[in-house]
Amino acid sequence: MRKTSPLRVLTKKSFVLYLAVLLLFWNEAIYPFIHSSLWNTITENDGLQAARILIVADPQLIGYQNEPLFMGPIARFDSDRYLSRGFFYALRHGRPDLIIFLGDLVDEGVEASTEEFDLTMARFDNIFASYKSIQRIYVAGDNDIGGEAEQVITTLRNRFSKRFPNVLSMRDLGLRGVAVDEMNVFNGELRNLTAATRDDKLSLMLSHAPIIRSFGVGARQASERNSDLILSAHDHTAWSYTRNRAGSSSSFERTQIEGEGVIEKTIGRDQPVIELQTPTCSYRMGVPDMGYGLLTLRTIDDETGKGKLELEAKYTVLWLPGRYPQLLSYLVILVWLLIITAHRVLYSCLRSIVLTRNKTVKQNIV
Structure with missing residues (x-):
């Protein structure tokens, strides 16, 4: 045989x-x-150090009410693991001094019970763990506190602020003279994240929803604030907006951000207003491309002797695998x-x- x-x-x-x-x-x-x-590496000109900022937009951690009962645990496990792995590589690659979370941190923040919210927060801490030396800013989105399909809910706003305290020192970032504010486009609420000083010459505005293309009260207040650089999210896709300071505030240019290139802009009062919209980092948002934003800001020496402050901004998206x-x-x-x-x-x-x-x-x- x-x-x-x-x-x-x-x-x-x-x-x-x-x-x-x-x-x-x-x-x-x-x-x-x-x-x-x-991933593309943002290099620093002349070897001068720049503040490195990692932007996390719309992770929308899956909740416990809107998933099929038998698929919920599997969906949460896989989505959480995807977010955690992507953040780990983005953190290692970006080496940030500051991490900005641009809202919609959870999917069911408005409807979740206290127990479900606590469970989701424990998962959030595990997914987005980082060194304590890295500063963090948390911006609330409509899925966190309401604002799009409903009014902003005060109790949820207070809960969010208590759960996510912001840690920010512009001096440690080497960006003295830059004021940072948070704008809620849905209700026009404006919060100062840095103490105003006489040295403030530029304004960095953080918003969950886009501002330049908005026509609501939030856009008007941002314009009155004379914002120079705006960071936003909400649409799950990546865009760059440019608005000239002269002329109508409703006139702007909009360009979709694709590929691995680096956007380089000069930020200043004599320059156009720039808004950078970061895509979602979750594959559950119904878009084909996900990623984390990486932004560097560096002070440009004033050669005019007029005390003018300008920033060199470089931005790229760390695109994630499908x-x-x-x-x-x-x-x-x-x-x-x-x-x-x-x-x-x-x-x-x-x-x-x-x-x-x-x-x-x-x-x-x-």
């Missing part, structure tokens, strides 16, 4: 299983590492395994039936 090659037996019985393990290792470890190593194609590959492997298993079970049943029938026939003949 000819012996079957061990390699042949292995191929017949385990090829799909080994392929599944290889695919899992590729999707979850190898490819994310390779992908992040290809998740749905990976999940689809897992589904294909799973269906393949189910078909093979069903085929073997069916074959074994039919073989058992045939052997039993043959045995019965032989007994009858005897």
Whole structure:
């Protein structure tokens, strides 16, 4: 009797299983590492140090009410892991001095119970863990405190402010003379995140929703504040807005941010107003491209002798790998395994039936 090659037996019985393990290792470890190593690096001109800012927009951690009961734990696990892995690589690549969370931190902030909110916050802390030396700013979005489909809810606003205290020192960032404010476009609320001083010459405005293209009270107040650089999110996609200071405030240019390039802008009172809109970092938001924003700000020496302050701004998006194609590959492997298993079970049943029938026939003949 000819012996079957061990390699042949292995191929017949385990090829799909080994392929599944290889695919899992590729999707979850190898490819994310390779992908992040290809991210664009923002270099600092003349070797002068710039403040490095990592922008996290619309993570929208999945809640406990709007997911199917049997799929909820799986969806939360996979989404949380995707966010955590992306943030880990963005943190390692960006080496930020400051992290700005631009709102919609959770998906069900308005409707979640106290227990559900606490569970979500524990997950948030695990996902976005970083060194204590890195400063943090948290901006509330409409999914956190209301504002789009409903009024901003005061109790949720207070809960958010208490849960997410902001830590910000412009002196430590090397950006003295820059005032930072938070604007809520939905109700026009303006908060100063830095103590106003006589040295303030530029204004950095943080907003969950875009400001330049808005026509509401928030846009008017931002214009009155004379903002120079605006950072926003909300739409889950990446855009750059430019508005000239002269002329109508409703006239602006809008350009979609794509690819791995670096946007370079000069920020100053004699320059156009710039708004940079960062995409979502969650694959659950229904858009094909996700990423983290990386911004560097560096003071430009005033050569006019007039005490004018300008900033050199460089911005890029650290684009993340798509998740749905990976999940689809897992589904294909799973269906393949189910078909093979069903085929073997069916074959074994039919073989058992045939052997039993043959045995019965032989007994009858005897």
